Amino acid sequence: MPAIYTTEAISTGDGRNGEVRTADGALDEVLAVPKEMGGPGGDKTNPEQLFAAGYAACFHNGLRIIAGERKIRVSDSTVATTVSLLSLESGGFTLAVELTAHLPGLDQATADELVEATHQVCPYSNATRGNIDVALAAKV
Numbered sequence: 001m002p003a004i005y006t007t008e009a010i011s012t013g014d015g016r017n018g019e020v021r022t023a024d025g026a027l028d029e030v031l032a033v034p035k036e037m038g039g040p041g042g043d044k045t046n047p048e049q050l051f052a053a054g055y056a057a058c059f060h061n062g063l064r065i066i067a068g069e070r071k072i073r074v075s076d077s078t079v080a081t082t083v084s085l086l087s088l089e090s091g092g093f094t095l096a097v098e099l100t101a102h103l104p105g106l107d108q109a110t111a112d113e114l115v116e117a118t119h120q121v122c123p124y125s126n127a128t129r130g131n132i133d134v135a136l137a138a139k140v
Contacts (some may be wrong), residue, residue, distance in 0.1 A: 018045060037085075048095070052083040055097065055124040063101055063118040072110060078102045092117040097128065111138035 008023040010095040013031075017039065031046055033039020060079035069076040082098040102120075103111040115138040119125045128134055 005121045048083045048085055052081045056081040058124050059118060062122045063114055066117050067114055074103060076104050094132055096133045098135045102139045106140050109140050111140050
């Protein structure tokens, strides 16, 4: 299938204590291992934060598109993601995501429906499905 959009990023330096940037320079971030993982922490970002931000923005966009297609007025909506890095008993690591869409003004059933429908089309949801735990919630 043909790509709709392609981007490129590179990591330099010391991995989680290095730097990431996109080929076009739109993203250029210094990374630091969080204090919780034995690193310096501080005002630097990390891969889990970047993943959380990307997933939240992509899901939110999809949610607004689906709501529009269904003629459901969504205003002041937000999508928050919590990404956790987990250690596997067998060695290695995995991620888990908690995703909460706040949809003020909607009834709970409609909000739940929109979140579930979005989860079926969001590229991040499709990429993670069956690979990591993603817990969905809709709050009105």
